Amino acid sequence: MNRIARPRLTALAVATALASAILATAPAVHAEGTDLSDPAAVTLLADYSCGSVSGSDNAIATRLSAALTGSLNNYLTAYRVSCARAIINAVQARGLSHRAAVIAVTTSIVETTLRNIPGGDLDSVGLFQQRDSWGSFDQRMDPTWSTNAFLSQMLKVSNWQTRPVGDVCQAVQISAYPTRYQEQAQDAEQIVNAVLADTTTGDEPVAGNWDAGNGSPAGNVGVFRPSTGQFHLRMDDGSLKILDWGQAGDIPVSANWDGAGPDNVGVFRPSTGQFHLRMDDGSLKILDWGQAGDLPVAGNWDAGNGSPAGNVGVFRPSTGQFHLRMDDGSLKILDWGQAGDIPVSGNWDGAGPDNVGVFRPSTGQFHLRMDDGSLKILDWGQAGDLPVSANFDGGNGTPAGNIGIWRPSTGQFHLRNDDGSLTVLDWGQPR
Template sequence: MIGTAEGLARAYAKRWLWKAAAPVAVPVFGVLTLLLIPLAVLAAPDASTSVASSACSIGGTGASVAGTELDSVQMGHAQTIVTVAAAQGLDPYAATVALATAYQESRIRMLANDGSSPELTAEQAAVTATSLTYPHDGLGSDHDSVNTFQQRWIAGWGSVAQLMDPVYAAEAFYRRLVEVPNWQVIPLTQAAQAVQVSAYGSAYARWEPLASELTTMLWPAAQATAADASGAVAGVCPDLPVPAGSWIRSTAGTVTSGYGPRGGTWHAGTDIAGPRDGPVYAAADGTAVRAECTSAYCDRDGSLSLAGYGNLVELDHGGGVTTRYAHLSAYTVTAGQRVSAGTLIGFQGSTGNSTGVHLHFEVRLDGASVDPVPWLTSRGVDLHAASAG
């Protein structure tokens, strides 16, 4: 899908709330995961391990809002919801309605669904359960409902894949909200209920104070994001501890497209698909020679009709070896900056000539592309190894 939320990664990283907090204020479990599992040698996870968006993201920093404690994952999703509203030209009340709805439905968490509801047919259950394959913060089992808003694919909200994208989920909510007559002036609980058609329609009003305060906190950064199309952000994920001179796997995810001919053209790299805004790290020591938008726009998702890499970082490792990291939602380095293997350089996105969230990774020798898979294999890195999200 082509998101309309402009630069969600920038909103996360620039949000004024974070600036008073240390960059390491991400979920403790996520930090430990990254410290203990270098992406250079990713082992296959246990089958029962869910992919958690809290592993390390640009989600946010926990806060107390209207007497309610929200952790970094909840704050990250809240910022997404508010930023999408601002990007679509809606007013703060729209964001307040959405936040109250999300808190009532999921406590502002991206919930997957195991399809165990007895209301589903076997086929519907199987489709619903595919939500488990996408980044999520927990499980629900209410019919076929998924995500922060508990939207239902059977009810026409979108495909499971779309609904498990936080940006799409917020966009879908606002599409229906603006169709509600007089939504800007009717009570919040009526506006929310008109969108959700919930069996507990009066419950949304309980969370209006929380949602209103959250909107006030997050709206300035959302507005700034809508006004600033730059792809550069400050890094908030910790760098990986990597021995000097090592090569590593740059990001978590699954290889979805390899090096070589593809659709009548030459695919000069390897695509690794992981969570939207998943961290991307320098594959080896080097110097950033490019960190820029290379397409007509990079403030939102691109498409096959758009030329260029989108947000691109290129690193020079010396000896004629360079690497490229493309389609980033945002980048955290500047041209001329020296980086070490494991330095955070950006976040997975879908900018430029792209139709889905992933990292396009290239290795070049004296300017000519080479297959990244054997190159990294010879340096002890298996791009095809299963990876933890």
């Protein structure tokens, strides 16, 4: 019987076969040459949890992804938002500033595109790609521990509070690509602001003159509750008026859509780029205006033409522009604000059409645009606050609009009166 000759198994062949078997069952590592700062790059690394991924994280990702201008443009996911949230929570627990959160999130965007991964270059792992000299594997893979380790080094950087964000990141990371960080700082600020404001699950503030039908000129406050799709409006006498309008993920707006009587409510739906406005008789008016990533605003842009009806508009963070819809459906563009700002509208001059403005969470300042295009800055609020505007002093006969903020941590409105004094109103559910 003929025998089939078998090749001799050399030591090299045995070693090669054994190595192949081990690699087949070993945990995957990143593909050779993979750039972890590129969200489109394919890696074999499994994402480690940064904490539970919530509906809020998904809503923020949906709203912001297309608006970002850096590497996460169209790549921001709910998981990545959850990692940003873990970083921000660690910053807040340590009592550090909004700027510290922006620096930390910027760093993680560059290092891993906000992913908590168990590998990278050499022995680097985690959100910040920290080497084994920083701590154990388990420590570096823990979002809270790794963020605190990063922050401890950041605090050693001289003038970290005022130096460019990218410079501070580089001083901690000592990267071979030092210019990459500053390029992502603007997106990091948008993400931090969105997480701090988190207008997707908890109450969201709104302001308008709900009692105008009673002859009262003063503005009122209220909240939109996404979990129930209801507006909870505070009337002049402190009583509650509930209106069923909107759904989770919507952003509330208010103006006098009918041009008479009390102000009306409405919502902007980022998923469709539509405004759903509630008229005096409870009917629905839909306006297509805006796109994913825009933030809504409402006011009477056409008042100079004698029109009393309110209009809608959006603030586009990616361009720092307001896109306002006029009565005839035409577009008016105003350059005002920057990425990370939150839009407001009111009649700051007390005459003519309403004006636009922005609240800048990083500084706690309102930057208001006056009729002549000049800038008026008011210090009011802090990071995490959400802005509102109405004529809170209308009972004093003054026509000028006022600003204020709603503080999610306390469920309180802090309203600024004409004389600069503070009125505090408890309204809404703390987050």
